[in-house]
Amino acid sequence: MSQDALPAVGLDASAGRSSRRDLARRLAITVVPILVSLVIAGCVLLAVGVDPFAYYGFVVQRGLLSGLGLQQTLTRMAPLLFIAAGLIVAFRAGIWNLGGDGQFLLGAVTAAASAPLLVQVLPAWLALPIAFVIAATVAMLWSLLPALLRAYQGVNEIITTLMMSFLGVSLANVLVKLVFLDPSTTVPQTRTLPVPDRLPRLFETTVTSGLVFGVVAIVGVHLMMTRTAFGLKLRTVGANARAAVHAGLDVPVLVSAVFALSAGLIGLGGAIDVVGTQGNVRADWNPAYGLAVIPVVFLARMNGYAAIGFVFLLSVLSIGGESAARRLGVPQTFTLVLVSIVLITLAIAEYLDHRFDRARRV
Amino acid sequence: MDGLLSTSFLAALLFGAVTAAIPLLLAGLGEQMSEKAGVLNIGIEGMMIAGAYLGFVGAYYSESFWLGFLAGAAGGVAVAALMALLCVRIGLNQIVIGIALTLGLEGLTALLHHFQFSRSYPRLPAAAVTPIPLLSDIPVLGPALFRHHLIVYLAVAAVWVMIWVYRRTQLGLNLQAAGDKPAALDVAGIDVVRTRTAAVLFTGAMAGLGGAYLANVGAGLFIPFITNGAGFLGIVLAMLARGRPLWVLAGALIFGGCLSVTTAAQVAGVNIPTDLIQMLPFLAVMAMLVLFGRRASLPAALGIPYERGAR
Numbered sequence: 001m002s003q004d005a006l007p008a009v010g011l012d013a014s015a016g017r018s019s020r021r022d023l024a025r026r027l028a029i030t031v032v033p034i035l036v037s038l039v040i041a042g043c044v045l046l047a048v049g050v051d052p053f054a055y056y057g058f059v060v061q062r063g064l065l066s067g068l069g070l071q072q073t074l075t076r077m078a079p080l081l082f083i084a085a086g087l088i089v090a091f092r093a094g095i096w097n098l099g100g101d102g103q104f105l106l107g108a109v110t111a112a113a114s115a116p117l118l119v120q121v122l123p124a125w126l127a128l129p130i131a132f133v134i135a136a137t138v139a140m141l142w143s144l145l146p147a148l149l150r151a152y153q154g155v156n157e158i159i160t161t162l163m164m165s166f167l168g169v170s171l172a173n174v175l176v177k178l179v180f181l182d183p184s185t186t187v188p189q190t191r192t193l194p195v196p197d198r199l200p201r202l203f204e205t206t207v208t209s210g211l212v213f214g215v216v217a218i219v220g221v222h223l224m225m226t227r228t229a230f231g232l233k234l235r236t237v238g239a240n241a242r243a244a245v246h247a248g249l250d251v252p253v254l255v256s257a258v259f260a261l262s263a264g265l266i267g268l269g270g271a272i273d274v275v276g277t278q279g280n281v282r283a284d285w286n287p288a289y290g291l292a293v294i295p296v297v298f299l300a301r302m303n304g305y306a307a308i309g310f311v312f313l314l315s316v317l318s319i320g321g322e323s324a325a326r327r328l329g330v331p332q333t334f335t336l337v338l339v340s341i342v343l344i345t346l347a348i349a350e351y352l353d354h355r356f357d358r359a360r361r362v
Numbered sequence: 363m364d365g366l367l368s369t370s371f372l373a374a375l376l377f378g379a380v381t382a383a384i385p386l387l388l389a390g391l392g393e394q395m396s397e398k399a400g401v402l403n404i405g406i407e408g409m410m411i412a413g414a415y416l417g418f419v420g421a422y423y424s425e426s427f428w429l430g431f432l433a434g435a436a437g438g439v440a441v442a443a444l445m446a447l448l449c450v451r452i453g454l455n456q457i458v459i460g461i462a463l464t465l466g467l468e469g470l471t472a473l474l475h476h477f478q479f480s481r482s483y484p485r486l487p488a489a490a491v492t493p494i495p496l497l498s499d500i501p502v503l504g505p506a507l508f509r510h511h512l513i514v515y516l517a518v519a520a521v522w523v524m525i526w527v528y529r530r531t532q533l534g535l536n537l538q539a540a541g542d543k544p545a546a547l548d549v550a551g552i553d554v555v556r557t558r559t560a561a562v563l564f565t566g567a568m569a570g571l572g573g574a575y576l577a578n579v580g581a582g583l584f585i586p587f588i589t590n591g592a593g594f595l596g597i598v599l600a601m602l603a604r605g606r607p608l609w610v611l612a613g614a615l616i617f618g619g620c621l622s623v624t625t626a627a628q629v630a631g632v633n634i635p636t637d638l639i640q641m642l643p644f645l646a647v648m649a650m651l652v653l654f655g656r657r658a659s660l661p662a663a664l665g666i667p668y669e670r671g672a673r
Binding site: 044048049096098145149153154155156158159160162163164166167170171173174177178291292294295298330331333334335336337339340341343344347348351 | 402404448452453454455457458459461462463464465466467468469470472473474476477586590591594597598601635637638640641644645647648651652655656
């Protein structure tokens with residue numbers, strides 16, 4: 001379904017040898033939409049009576065320039081990188097996994113439930129990986145129904161993953177409030193993982209080592225999609241499923257594998273966030289990262305390396321936006337507005353670039 | 363447990379089912395026309411929340427429910443116009459733009475609500491009902507089905523209007539062709555872009571109206587993220603109904619019933635956490651998709667922008 005609007009989605013997305021002029025063009029159609037979006041979103045801020053320069057200045061100051069803020073930004077990148085990796089697998093294979101929020105939260109909750117119990121009986125180096133495996137498995141299971149429906153019945157996965165996401169968010173809440181409740185406190189939350197048992201921090205900072213795992217995951221996904229036969233098969237399914245059938249590929253199995261990989265990575269993101277940073281899951285906690293990462297993946301044109309840079313920007317916006325929400329009284333929902341404007345301007349930029357490109361060739 | 367099965371409770375349950383079903387019905391009918399014409403309108407959730415916000419603002423300041431509905435529909439159309447411009451006219455990816463519109467409007471309405479109403483949370487008075495003579499005196503069914511706001515009857519009547527449009531009019535045929543074989547419609551001298559644009563604008567009006575009903579009549583106030591997936595449920599209804607308006611009505615009543623049970627169980631103080639009850643409508647959707655999903659056939663050219671001469 002992603003024919004014309006995003007020409008870079010297909011097999012040519014990873015063509016590495018681009019000329020300098022081509023590079024400049026790509027830079028332009030990435031930077032210009034971001035700038036235009038900042039201006040439009042600034043107008044929205046003006047309309048509600050907030051000084052946009054104060055807001056953006058605050059975001060940059062708190063998310064990027066202050067030492068503590070930068071460390072928080074880098075820590076926030078860890079779960080976002082996993083989500084981006086999961087989305088890259090799915091989108092490159094032509095699967096619209098929009099159920100990220102449910103998969104993320106279920107991964108987070110199962111990790112929060114299992115890790116504190118596992119560290120009591122096992123050493124941390126063994127307990128945490130087991131918690132990760134459990135979280136990834138649960139997230140994969142949550143995508144099983146949309147996967148089977150899409151692979152064997154041809155039911156549109158956009159709707160099924162969205163529905164499963166609503167269900168997953170509710171189920172995660174039920175699990176926190178009823179099943180995995182910490183009996184030692186009146187606050188509805190899971191047992192807290194003691195700080196010494198969490199993922200180690202990097203060097204002398206507060207940055208979680210989950211960041212390293214996130215980078216490894218997204219680079220690994222990028223290499224898998226661009227350099228391996230398996231990746232080529234997945235991209236073939238994404239580019240043209242019918243052609244893939246004629247090429248002798250087992251499309252239903254490949255589609256199921258895509259769902260499992262995508263959901264598993266996103267679930268791992270939830271687990272990393274809990275085991276590395278949060279320590280527990282509070283009731284009604286839903287950061288809703290899933291949909292916010294989608295524009296990032298498109299901005300990066302499904303390229304893993306580029307995605308790392310854009311995840312960093314989203315992270316700055318997210319951390320800086322949280323501070324700005326407290327200081328300037330602009331709710332976090334403003335981030336949604338900005339992200340959506342980026343998506344739209346980006347799509348328009350791609351379209352204009354495509355038009356000019358064709359005009360030049362003719 | 364005696365109270366749970368009393369007649370007044372049953373009537374309230376059915377009344378709630380109809381109230382919950384109307385926004386879904388409007389969204390489903392609207393989405394059905396878009397899908398028929400070949401546009402997968404994921405942005406409908408955004409159109410609905412825009413309608414809910416503007417509908418509430420309109421009704422609150424004008425103190426008229428009808429002006430509120432009008433404002434809601436206008437809000438939905440405004441979002442739909444943007445969608446039509448981007449996805450139908452210049453042919454951008456419908457899913458990307460749909461997600462963007464939904465995210466953006468959820469954020470924008472929450473932002474505006476924060477600066478406007480978050481201190482006061484104003485409520486509208488209860489909507490005036492128009493009881494249907496004679497029918498509204500039937501025990502249980504009367505108060506449940508025939509004592510609603512006038513717009514409820516109009517929404518149900520719209521089902522038959524849609525049936526007539528799809529079966530009997532040239533417009534219905536054009537819409538169908540725009541979704542199944544747009545090139546054929548183009549050859550016949552009908553503007554595909556214009557046909558699809560009209561369908562998307564209609565979807566916006568219906569979704570906006572549904573949102574306004576949800577906020578003004580259903581809840582009596584606007585809160586951020588109030589639609590909570592109602593637009594997506596509308597997409598499911600349109601998918602499962604396969605182009606038949608009556609099936610949208612039936613589906614809307616089933617999902618509306620689930621939502622009503624959800625509310626009733628909470629009111630009756632059934633000792634189950636609300637999160638578990640809130641899963642019910644979505645579970646019903648997944649069950650329907652598992653059972654009937656295979657047969658949810660969609661138009662051939664759905665989601666593909668039309669470009670003359672492209673193969």
